[in-house]
Amino acid sequence: MLIIDKLTRSFGGLTAVSNVSMQINKGELVGIIGPNGAGKTTLFNLLTGVYEPSSGTIKLELNGEEVNIGGLKPYNVTKAGLARTFQNIRLFKDLTVLDNVRIAMHQNVQYKLPSSFFRFNNFYQEEDKLLEEAEQLLDIFKMSHKKNELAKNLPYGEQRHLEIVRALATKPAVLLLDEPAAGMNPFETEELTNTIKWIREEFDLTVLLIEHDMSLVMEICERIFVLDYGMLIASGTPAEIRTNKRVIEAYLGEDVSNA
Amino acid sequence: MRVLSKKNIMILAGLILTFAIVYALRNFGILTSFHEITIAMVCINIILGVSLNLITGFTGQLSLGHAGFMAIGAYVCALINMELNSTFGFILGVLAGAIIAALVGVLIGIPTLRLKGDYLAIATLGMAEIIRVIFLNLEITNGAAGLNGIPRYTNWFWLFFFTVTTVVLISNFINSSHGRACISIREDEIAAESMGINTTQYKVIAFAIGAFFAGIAGALYSSYFYFLRPEIFGFLKSIDILIIVVLGGLGSITGSVIAGILIAVLTAALQSFAALRMIIYALLLIIIMLFRPQGIMGTKEITDLLNFSKRE
Amino acid sequence: MDQFLQQMVNGLSLGSIYALIALGYTMVYGIIKLINFAHGDIYMIGAYIGFAATTYVHLGFFPALILSMIVCAILGMIIERVAYKPLRNSSRITVLITAIGVSLLLEYSMMFFVGAEVRSYPKVLTNHLFHFGGVRVNMQQIYILVTAVALMILLQYIVTKTKTGKAMRAVSIDKDAAQLMGIRVDKTISITFAIGSAFAGAAGVLVGIYYNSIDPLMGMMPGLKAFVAAVFGGIGSIPGAMIGGLAIGIMETLVAGYGNSMYRDAAVFAFLILILILKPSGLLGKNEREKV
Secondary structure (H helix, E strand, O other): OEEEEEEEEEEOOEEEEEEEEEEEOOOOEEEEEOOOOOOHHHHHHHHOOOOOOOEEEEEEEEOOEEEEOOOOOHHHHHHHOEEEOOOOOOOOOOOEHHHHHHHHOHHHOOOOHHHHHHOOHHHHHHHHHHHHHHHHHHHHOOOHHHOOOEHHHOOHHHHHHHHHHHHHHOOOOEEEEEOOOOOOOHHHHHHHHHHHHHHHHHOOOEEEEEOOOHHHHHHHOOEEEEEEOOEEEEEEOHHHHHHOHHHHHHHHOHHHHOO | OHHHOHHHHHHHHHHHHHHHHHHHHHHOOOOOHHHHHHHHHHHHHHHHHHHHHHHHHHOOOOOOOHHHHHHHHHHHHHHHHHHOOOHHHHHHHHHHHHHHHHHHHHHHHHHHOOOOHHHHHHHHHHHHHHHHHHHHHOOOOOHHHOEOOOOOOOOHHHHHHHHHHHHHHHHHHHOOHHHHHHHHHHHOHHHHHHOOOOHHHHHHHHHHHHHHHHHHHHHHHHHHHOOEOHHHHOHHHHHHHHHHHHHHOOOOHHHHHHHHHHHHHHHHHOOOOHHHHHHHHHHHHHHHHHHOOOOOOOOOOHHHHOOOOOOO | OHHHHHHHHHHHHHHHHHHHHHHHHHHHHHHHOOOOOOHHHHHHHHHHHHHHHHHOOOOOHHHHHHHHHHHHHHHHHHHHHHHHHHHOOOOHHHHHHHHHHHHHHHHHHHHHHHOOOOEOOOOOOOOOEEEEOOEEEEHHHHHHHHHHHHHHHHHHHHHHHOHHHHHHHHHHHOHHHHHHOOOOHHHHHHHHHHHHHHHHHHHHHHHHHHHOOEOOOOOHHHHHHHHHHHHHHOOOOHHHHHHHHHHHHHHHHHHHHHOOHHHHHHHHHHHHHHHHHHOOOOOOOOOOOOOO
16 A cells, blocks of 8 residues: 655754655554654655655555655645644634535535636535535534534644544545644543544545554554654564564663663 | 525625715716725725735735736736727726736746745735836836826726626635635645645635736726826835735735725825825734734624625 | 946945845844844934934034934834834734834834935035045945944854843744743843844945935835845845845946846846745755744
8 A cells, every 4th residue: 555665864964764664555554653753753744745755765556556655745645645634733723624624625626716706507516515525524523513613712632633534534545643642631542542443444544643642552553663763663563562672672762671 | 596695686786786876976976086086996995905815815925016916907908008999998908907917926926936924025025126117117118207198998887897896706716615725825834735735826826816806906097097107006005905905804805895995085085195194004004913913804704794694 | 347346346335235234134033033124214214313413413424323323223122112022922924014014104204204305414424535446435435344344243243252142042043942041032132123223223324425315215125125135145144144235235236337227126126036936045044944
């Protein structure tokens, strides 16, 4: 599904992501962990086109076709079928919940610019379809009663949820979640865990998530990649990662073996 | 037919009434030429304000060069109309002026719209200055002396027609998926890109549409006042337009309409006190920014306030 | 060749005035990320104060220069306190529009009180001409160059060697961190405005003497051009502003001397757009990226 090959990105003298290769299969739920500054978010930014890779390739396999998405603009990456959420929530704060979702659906809107001025018939057809789909999606997440509220007025947990809904509205094949549980209490995290499991089935997704909350990662991820200083230092099932010596070292410091 | 909704019929009725009242007042000779100039400026201000609002208020791209596009519309229309002295020539001039302004908008927009905030503001300011200097030096525009004896075809009908058309078309655009794409850029450019929106393309589109209507405003202006000089379209004119947008509310069409009227009336009232007028403008800008940065309307529209059942 | 050198001398004189104004832009931008549109008008006020001091009080060049710098410094601090400080946490577009408002207010208040007519400076410096080969340098140009260079050295000293300078640099890098380190951020910003405005005031007096004519709208164009200079040098960078100012001055004189003087202003703006597109961080500026 997603094949990352020898991906490297440096900023000046600092190599934030160094020679990372990973392969993610269709339908998998994969976690990326690592200490602060390990290059996790940079990796996401490379995958989603916010940064261009210094070297290496990113390939997305979809319906038997292979697209090289490394270095594409973010909107083209999204078109190719990869959507994301942001670590520091980036909703369209002063717009309604409904508009947040409808904007994410824009790339699939069929009518052209002239129709937006003169409202030809296809304008109404398409706008009705858009509205219906957006409401359906909000319904699934039990948010349709809040569709006319401004995004900034939602409680924190719901804002995080809306980020996921908005990403889903782009109809992705691969969903990238950047610390979805950040700032949530254990109860909210629990709820989120269930949601993530459930949307993977419901929307037939491949999910890649960065998370600090180990309980969440260990519970739902089938495979885990561990980054440290921009390098991939381990990968495997949660059980393997839990006992991996290099991972423990990376998290607790070099001296752990001598302690 | 959704075009014939209750709301639209009420709006249409209001428009016809407005048109008829002004038309009647004019024909009965109640309006002096001073009133008429003010009415013309109201319409031109509304077109300018609404079109700049699309760029700055809705798409979030601060432009300090709107007068440049107005200048293009004004000169192109005047030159065509002077050659082709007929209503057809006038309409041709208006459209040609608007289209050329839009093309220049695209041409300038593609490189400059990559810039953010303050840098874009200065680049657009510079661009408008360049346009002005070009008109100042071209032979066909008669340099600093400008054009005189431009035939007058702008009348209440055309002013009203183009003002309503501008407001309707731009509000339609804002309430479409393409318009929402523009608004998402104002809200968060990075998030918008990640939601599949080609932000550069939509910024250029908004810029070109804004330029198109500014061109229309310029054309109406030139055909109303008989003469054109490059200095009319200086930095201060761009600021004038920005004041309309800011006073009305960045992101409110209704606000720009209200502010367009207010500023035209204020300008007329203070006509003989030029320096005082500018001091009032300046204080107005500062006071709005300090105490009510959202302007008169914020991002609200009249339709939100009258609580019409909003089409959703 | 002589003509070229002559243009260079004229360009350097004009350029050092731009550089003085550009310094204020760059310092203020560096510290609060604001294009202080009113900066060009402080320069205009400086010119008027110099005019009043020399015409009515019959002060000499240096006392007039210093008086103008002090008044402008105070004015700059007042403007910051009244108009910009309350907007410290507002969006940048809000502050920018406020700055435009302040600029208009200064211009038209001045026009209201002193009239729109152009005034000419009295002769405070002798018109002595020096000849270097075929190149003529007059007394005013020497005064401009010497004053500008002296002020720039003074500024460089303040910024790099004094505690205030250190505070200014700290606030410009990270306001919150500087606050936590016990730096009085508001005071530092105030001082930055004072210094920048004083420099603009000095530039105003110098330009009054050089061109011998001043009017209430004189600050608009040089203000914008000085901003171009600051961007060219790399906004936020003090040496950048100096280099940028000189470069713009020379460029402008060359365009006027060899090309069409009507296109002088357009050339400066075309140049600005080019820099912004090709190297928006300028000659010596740092590239900043938004964190995602």
